Amino acid sequence: MADTAVSKDAAIEDDLQYGASKAELDDKSETSLPRGEHSLTTKELYQELFNPLNENKKQPTAGPGGRKQGPRGQMKLSPHEQRRHVIERFVTRWRKEVGHDFYPALRIILPDKDRDRGVYGLKENAIGKLLVKLIKIDKNSEDGYNLLHWKLPGQTTASRLAGDFAGRCFEVISKRPMRIEPGDMTIAEVNVQLDRLAASAGEQENLRVFEVFYNRMNAEEIMWIIRIILKQMKVGATERTILDLWHPDGEALFSVSSSLKRVCWELHDPSTRLEQEEAGIALMQCFQPQLAQFQLSTSFQKMTELLRPTEDDPEYWIEEKLDGERMQMHMVADADHPGGTRFCFWSRKAKDYTYLYGNGFQDDQSSLTRHLGHAFTSGVRNLILDGEMIEWDMDVDKIVAFGTLKTAALSECSNNSTSDNAGHRPIFRVFDILYLNDKQLTQYTLRDRFKALERAVKPVHRRLEIHPHTVATGPDAIQPLLRDVVANASEGLVLKNPRSMYRLNSRNDDWIKVKPEYMDEFGESLDCVVIGGYYGSGRRGGNLSSFLCGLRVTQNHIRAGANPEKCFSFFKVGGGFKADDYALIRHKTEGKWIPWDRKNPPSEYIELGGGEAKQYERPDVWIRPSNSFVVSVKAASVGASDQFARGFTLRFPRLRRLRPDRPWDSALSLEEFQELRKKVDEEFHEKAMTLENRRRKSTKRVKRDLVIAGEDAAPAEFAGERGQIFKGLEFCILSESLKPFKKTKTELETLIKENGGLISQRAAPGTNMILVAGKRVVKVASLMKSGDADLISPRWIQDCLDSSDRTFALPFEPRHLFHASEALKMAAEENTDQFGDSYARDVSTDELRDILADMPIHEDIGAFGRRQFLEDLEKRGKGLNDLHGMILERSVVHLKAVEDSDLPNLKKLVNWIRFSGGRVAEGMEDADVTHIVLIAEDPMQAGEAADTIRKALSKRSQIPRLVRGQWVEDCWKEKTLVDEEPYAIL
The missing domain is CATH 1.10.3260.10 (DNA ligase, ATP-dependent, N-terminal domain)
Structure with missing residues (x-):
């Protein structure tokens, strides 16, 4: 019976190889x-x-008719x-x-x-x-x-x-x-x-x-x-x-x-x-998800009309568009699976990520499912969820850009800590449910599906969460929410019709994505000069398809000796260009583009991010600003980026129009942009404060806001000096404090002023000024990259104020350094003992507990003797054969492959010998060789090679055993040193 099964399997494999369909395999006699x-x-x-x-x-x-008439009248x-x-x-x-x-x-x-x-x-x-x-x-x-x-x-x-x-x-x-x-x-x-x-x-x-x-x-x-x-x-x-x-x-x-x-x-x-x-969709079977339509040329009014087809139900939903990876999660009760439940995860492109996010509640190597033991209500046997996998920074409690999601997931896989408030981790944000308890839900409306989602899923904080939405009825609700998500560095919004069914593998107007191209933070547009070009591919191949734009140097730079034509790289733009635009650019700049030479960059005219060493966003060709042209672009906002010269760039830039009427030196300069940015920030915060004041309805609410003041809170008032601990010291506070205590930049400055310190808003590295940083903002990252700045953690300020002797500021310790030179690190280490206990201050109970926990345990066990250990092991009745890694401990093996085609087998045997404790000898002349293993598929070739080896070794007093490679393999599989006799080569 077993033989019949084997032959049937072989026949199936044969049919698959030659193209038989699955249906053929089901019943070969009837096809x-x-x-x-x-x-x-x-x-x-x-x-x-x-x-x-x-x-x-x-x-x-x-044309409109679809077909054209031929020369003889035929269609x-x-x-x-x-x-x-x-x-x-x-x-x-x-x-x-x-x-x-x-x-x-x-x-x-x-x-x-x-x-x-x-x-x-x-x-x-x-x-x-x-x-x-x-x-x-x-x-x-x-x-x-x-x-x-x-x-x-x-x-x-x-x-x-x-x-x-x-x-x-x-x-x-x-x-x-x-x-x-x-x-x-x-x-x-x-x-x-x-x-x-x-x-x-x-x-x-x-x-x-x-x-x-x-x-x-x-x-x-x-x-x-x-x-x-x-x-x-x-x-x-x-x-x-x-x-x-x-x-x-x-x-x-x-x-x-x-x-x-x-x-x-x-x-x-x-x-x-x-x-x-x-x-229909099925459990544990990846499907093609519904996608959102992008209506760039449509107004908010027309969008809402598409989403609200009836006056009886004018409601539509607004969701934040998350910067993550589209993911579907399948869960099914499985009694044979550890924990009784099995999971599968697939991306939008049908890549299986179950290995990363987990296959069950008891998958200790998972980054997600091991935390979902209580994420589903009782009675839920199976379901399929659609959502976005995002990366979350628990230290600042904010979403992280998509680029490092898999790194965070792998880190979480290997993290066995139970801490819920540290590091980066993946979070699954669910916005739809498509299958529940053996029933497909795609034919139900989004509104009904969301109700089912809320009943089936119990959110797990910062692990699995239901993505919230805002219910709206008119177009006015879109703009304020779009401003909010842009301020939080998000991608945009998705507008959804709550009356719509889920349409697989479709991109339609039931879901519409709104990106920040609609925003008008900088008024009508920004006019910038083009300084570089990038060649395209496909239909744009051989032509410049996107361009590097720059900011002109300021008058201060020129007075300091900079070339008046010099520009700082600012952003890349490739969207919004039409064929006529490209033609006009070619006409205006033909013969003026110069290939970029990495070894000899045009530093006199262009400064890139990372300087001459790294040359981030290096263009294929460059052009002198005086020979170039001006473009008018629309942008969503400004974001931090070390890829560009001044540490910032435009987010979502898009061409509005070319400006051939404007000379290059009328384009935006660095100084003009900074003034514009300052004005925009002031207007934005003014609007935010006005909105916040409207929301505050009671004195109690105002007091609570002041207690938990964050980055956007009202500045704390200076109440006069209370101490002299920082007298004679000058500080520059570069960022807020996040850990171990949360303080805004303004609150830190107030603490320093109250204790005799001076505050400067201009950092001066290399002087006696104390630079304080608790967060890697753009200014901090720039100073760290320069390498000549010592940055002190806000923890030092707190320790000074908590000190029992407040007549002097404490010396720096390693825990006080956010970023420091080697000299300062060495000086700081001298202020604590070898275990980190401070010489200058009293440590807290928690800190002392941590110091004791980290102290190493010193045991003088003497030198380890491998041979003595093995002899002691045998005296106690434990032979080497009892240990898998020491099967060949006393064997020295020389491997010889007869033909080049036998080399792959040789590499495999080398690993088995080493893993079994043996030594691989390079040549037969090694006097310690105990075995010679011949690797040959042809028995005749093996015999001839064996005769040659025997002649070469005939004069040796101790002749090694000559065996086939199968001996090594069987020793490994049997976990013991097997007899060489059956493997001898005659």
């Missing part, structure tokens, strides 16, 4: 589907599908209908000649939708370097330079292919091809090589795969292979069209499963349609 004994070639794929679709893209779109098919015919012909041929398993072809046609193959980890620059090595061309030659600088216009024919990396590769390979005619490589063989590439361990394996393609394909085929690897097909046909032509329900099944394999294997017969329940 007549062809097995598909061969596969089409890549030549047929690109000649019959890719090239015709690519040519179709170049046609003008049809000409529209480009869309032509695309459908091309795809349909290819699909029909595949069914006829290959079979009903379209999966091998589909994962190449839609590489960006294939979730079963791992990532390649290769971008344009990496592939360019591989091709340079493979073709053996000089990287500094014209072709080598064009490959490695593919965005830049080339010197000859490559100019027209700038920005098209695959096209550049075609130009280079076609000059030195291994094949002129198309190769005979099949789609099945291509998939095998792509699997090898996805599983590659490094550059050598990548080179071997590309060598196969280079030897068996012509230049055009390789061009398409590169587009497949980069997942940048751009043939003008969407996955919706292709899946629909494979099967009428193909797109619907992909929306609920994100699996091309399921679409091909379950929908092999176009005449068999999906049942209603099969077209």
